[in-house]
Amino acid sequence: MTSTLHGVGETIAYLPYSFGFVPAESVVLVGLHSKRVQVTARLDIPDPEDVEDAARQLVEPLWQRPMDDSMLIGYSSDDCSPQPLTDRLLVLLPQAGVPVSHVLEVRDGRWRATACSCGGCSRSWQPIPEASELAPVAEQVMRGVAPASRRADLVRQLQVHRPVVAGAIASTIASGRRCNDPVELAAAFARVLLDDRQPVARLPITVLADVTAAVATIDVRDHLLSWLMPDFMPPSEWLAQWPQLREVLGPPPRSGDLARVDDDEATRRADRAACIRGRLIEWLQCAPAGRSVPILLLLVGLEWAGGGGALANVAVERALEIEPDNRLAGLMSHALARGLRPTVREEPRSA
Known part of the structure; x- marks a missing residue:
């Protein structure tokens, strides 16, 4: 069965069940083709001197992959900003043939859009939808997926x-x-x-x-x-x-x-x-x-x-x-x- 994620808020709520843990201080790329999720890739936010290498590490496998849209989701904290990595990815992804329609920030259980091509995403903080209400999450739970709080776990x-x-x-x-x-x-x-x-x-x-x-x-x-x-x-x-x-x-x-x-x-x-x-x-x-x-x-x-x-x-x-x-x-x-x-x-x- 194929379920549907309605909007970026539900996509963010689904990601921990895709990765198996709750992302933190990282940048996630969600790549789409014909509105179907094709790629979910995550990188820890690197030190400033390593931003270029980290961005290329994420983009390199995406060359010639069929994608007609993508979202960049940055998980921020008081000590860590995703913006330097996100800014570099916004340059490299189009070069690899991957357009980016949304840039989002997630923090403390809330999300907001910092860039949005659809014009319908809030620039103010919004609560992340309850995962228990999403059909794709229910499918993952049936597969036995329960996200850990951190990758280290x-x-x-x-x-x-x-x-x-x-x-x-x-x-x-x-x-x-x-x-x-x-x-x-x-x-x-x-x-x-x-x-x-x-x-x-x-x-x-x-x-x-x-x-x-x-x-x-x-x-x-x-x-x-x-x-x-x-x-x-x-x-x-x-x-x-x-x-x-x-x-x-x-x-x-x-x-x-x-x-x-x-x-x-x-x-x-x-x-x-x-x-x-x-x-x-x-x-x-x-x-x-x-x-x-x-x-x-x-x-x-x-x-x-x-x-x-x-x-x-x-x-x-x-x-x-x-x-x-x-x-x-x-x-x-x-x-x-x-x-x-x-x-x-x-x-x-x-x-």
């Missing part, structure tokens, strides 16, 4: 919170334990990813060690990715090789096929995706940091396939911090930075 979610459990997992793997039985291993992945009756950190250490060691192998990781993002990696080519995993995991939680299933099935898959997201985060919080990259990439795949760009970006950045030369993380980072999507997803329209 997303980063902290993906760090080790259970060092004792992480140490026990590392010791068990170091002892040479390996589970090679496909039935037992498939059941272990189902317990970690789908069975939310027990927190991940309270599962038996042997179960956590088995899945943490197994997902480090490329075949196992890619089997799971083919389930999490089937429009990018068709599951028939992977899960058929591991029928036990296909049987215990069930249908993919993310898929362009959702447009062709009934509402009850779409809701079940959205609930499953939200459950898996939470379980992957719990797994990361109790896994040894040095073994977390494959888990991070599973989270990237799930979020990227569902349009959760903020969490996907944070997860891939974390993966590259740990393994700078990881080729799949680099590929995902490249695709995310350029706004590429692994699946068809309907974005809200702007009225």
